[in-house]
Amino acid sequence: MKTLSTISAALVISAAFGGPAQACRLYSTPETVVADRYENNRYTSIILAQVIEAGYTEKARNDWHPWAAKAMPLTDLSDVPIAVDTPTREVDKTRIYSFGRTGSTSACDDGVPSPSKDDIWILYMSGDKVINAYPLEMAYRIDTRLRSEWMIGKKDGSSPAKSGKAPDRVTEPP
Numbered sequence: 001m002k003t004l005s006t007i008s009a010a011l012v013i014s015a016a017f018g019g020p021a022q023a024c025r026l027y028s029t030p031e032t033v034v035a036d037r038y039e040n041n042r043y044t045s046i047i048l049a050q051v052i053e054a055g056y057t058e059k060a061r062n063d064w065h066p067w068a069a070k071a072m073p074l075t076d077l078s079d080v081p082i083a084v085d086t087p088t089r090e091v092d093k094t095r096i097y098s099f100g101r102t103g104s105t106s107a108c109d110d111g112v113p114s115p116s117k118d119d120i121w122i123l124y125m126s127g128d129k130v131i132n133a134y135p136l137e138m139a140y141r142i143d144t145r146l147r148s149e150w151m152i153g154k155k156d157g158s159s160p161a162k163s164g165k166a167p168d169r170v171t172e173p174p
Contacts, residue, residue, distance in 0.1 A: 001132075002078070015049050024107060024108040026108075027105075029106070030134060030138070031142040033110075034124065034132065034133060037124065037132070038145070041125050042131065043078075043125060043131070044078075044125055044127055045076055045125040046124055046125065046146075047073045047074075047076055047079050047091060047125060048074045048075045048076075048120065048121075048122060048136075049071035049072060049073045049079055049097060049121050049122075050071060050072050050118060050120055050121075051069050051070070051071045051120075051121060052071060052072050052096070052116045052118075053117065054067065055067060055068070056103075056114055057100070059104070063103075063104045063105055064103055064104050065103030066101065066102050066103050066104075067100050067101055067103065067114035068100035069096065069098070069099055069114065069115050069121075070096050071123065071133075072093065073093060073095055073123075074091070075091055075118075076091045077122070077146065078092070079109055095171070097123055097130050099123065099130075099133040101114075111124060112135070115135060119135060119136075120135070122135075122136060122139035122143070122146065123138070134165055141159075166169065
């Protein structure tokens with residue numbers, strides 16, 4: 001009985017004093033998260049969206065600075081990699097998607113800061129729920145399926161994606 005009390009006391013003490021850094025046991029990079037979820041067919045759609053509202057929801061504390069954002073869809077990129085002259089899917093532009101972060105590395109947060117209004121983000125969807133969201137430039141870097149002339153820009157530096165304009169057709173880079 002004394003051993004059980006000692007174990008119980010140890011568990012209570014470790015729970016009370018265990019730091020938040022112990023909460024995240026296995027951090028996965030955004031590249032790994034996206035690749036694994038593609039491999040396991042977790043994404044039902046990939047949406048290019050424009051942020052319409054964003055901000056921090058609480059004051060910053062030690063390892064905590066949560067934020068939330070809302071975005072309007074511009075186009076559905078679910079068919080990427082997109083072949084030459086493949087039309088993109090239409091989206092319901094009246095639909096608003098919500099997403100955010102805790103800002104806590106102990107909760108395995110990836111550290112992506114709050115977006116600004118009008119920023120362009122890629123929303124990785126499971127049904128109607130955003131399960132991952134990244135700024136366009138970051139999504140391009142971590143998700144090779146997004147690399148097309150429309151997404152990364154032409155040789156002159158122009159890119160419809162960066163302007164937030166949905167394409168009629170998407171072409172591969174030259």
